[in-house]
Amino acid sequence: MRPTGALHLGHLAGALRNWLKLQDEYQCFYTIVTWHALSSEYQNSKIIKNCTFEMAVDWLSIGLDPNKSVLFIQSEVKEHAELHLLLSMIVPLPWLERVPTFKEMQRELPDKDLNTYGFLGYPMLQAADILIYKADVVPVGEDQAYHLEFTREVARRFNRLYGKVFPEPQTLLTEVPKLAGTDGRKMSKSYGNAIYLKDSPQTMRQKIETMMTDIRRKRRTDPGEPNDCPAFTLHKAFVSQDKREELAQGCRTAGIGCLECKNVVIERLDEILSPYREKRKNFKKNPKLVWDIIEEGNKRARVAAQRTMEEVRARLGF
Numbered sequence: 001m002r003p004t005g006a007l008h009l010g011h012l013a014g015a016l017r018n019w020l021k022l023q024d025e026y027q028c029f030y031t032i033v034t035w036h037a038l039s040s041e042y043q044n045s046k047i048i049k050n051c052t053f054e055m056a057v058d059w060l061s062i063g064l065d066p067n068k069s070v071l072f073i074q075s076e077v078k079e080h081a082e083l084h085l086l087l088s089m090i091v092p093l094p095w096l097e098r099v100p101t102f103k104e105m106q107r108e109l110p111d112k113d114l115n116t117y118g119f120l121g122y123p124m125l126q127a128a129d130i131l132i133y134k135a136d137v138v139p140v141g142e143d144q145a146y147h148l149e150f151t152r153e154v155a156r157r158f159n160r161l162y163g164k165v166f167p168e169p170q171t172l173l174t175e176v177p178k179l180a181g182t183d184g185r186k187m188s189k190s191y192g193n194a195i196y197l198k199d200s201p202q203t204m205r206q207k208i209e210t211m212m213t214d215i216r217r218k219r220r221t222d223p224g225e226p227n228d229c230p231a232f233t234l235h236k237a238f239v240s241q242d243k244r245e246e247l248a249q250g251c252r253t254a255g256i257g258c259l260e261c262k263n264v265v266i267e268r269l270d271e272i273l274s275p276y277r278e279k280r281k282n283f284k285k286n287p288k289l290v291w292d293i294i295e296e297g298n299k300r301a302r303v304a305a306q307r308t309m310e311e312v313r314a315r316l317g318f
């Protein structure tokens with residue numbers, strides 16, 4: 001995850017909730033990818049350290065458990081950079097040029113000049129992040145599936161040239177609910193429409209209460225369509241199916257008002273986030289503890305990464 005800003009409900013619904021489950025099923029490596037952040041924030045690099053700390057606080061507060069998973073910072077394990085460099089020698093340039101997210105991200109972040117060598121190599125660094133731990137599976141949403149295919153191609157090419165070192169990581173496809181932001185567009189920090197995990201209960205309530213709804217419901221007596229309602233994307237991500245169906249029915253028949261409907265998701269989010277908020281307060285008061293936990297993760301990651309790099313260097317004849 002890129003440390004470029006505070007985490008919002010989209011991160012919770014699309015990644016973190018799934019990561020919490022996975023840590024009971026797999027030996028997981030979760031990394032705060034500081035170098036990836038630099039690829040778009042190179043003109044603003046000083047924000048990365050604080051964002052990294054905030055991200056670590058959020059991860060720990062939401063329940064990622066350092067006793068189960070390895071939680072670490074990418075740039076604290078220098079072997080990622082070495083593997084990235086070595087792999088970049090064998091990857092044909094067109095493989096990178098055709099990555100669809102390269103152009104997409106350039107479009108999504110028009111205020112950044114992303115026409116750099118580092119940004120073009122973004123998937124290459126991602127491949128190194130994955131292969132260095134010989135990952136069997138990687139949880140990704142559909143929009144990231146191509147990156148994983150790219151990683152498999154890189155692994156195959158390395159293995160063909162030098163002998164098998166890397167397993168081909170499989171996609172663990174995660175359903176990423178499309179969450180709308182307060183203005184109805186996709187929830188995103190860059191649109192200024194995000195509802196952040198660290199928002200106080202009051203701020204969160206206020207943001208959701210004023211969030212866009214189906215425009216058909218101008219008056220309380222107008223029926224609406226939940227599938228055309230930006231606020232209802234929150235219900236889809238966080239409210240149980242039974243309750244959702246009941247609310248959808250109420251919306252279509254004008255049996256309930258928007259505030260009543262929104263109140264259900266506000267209360268549900270309060271329930272989900274209340275332990276997180278408590279823990280967050282404590283971690284914020286104790287930054288040393290947070291850095292110590294992450295340093296422990298860095299050490300564990302280094303051991304695994306160094307083991308792979310010894311093998312890689314030997315295969316290359318270095």
Ligand code: SF4
Pocket residue numbers: 213214217224225226229230231232247248250251252256257258259261262
């Ligand atoms: S009742 Fe709920 S689903 Fe329907 S428009 Fe209002 S907020 Fe959206």
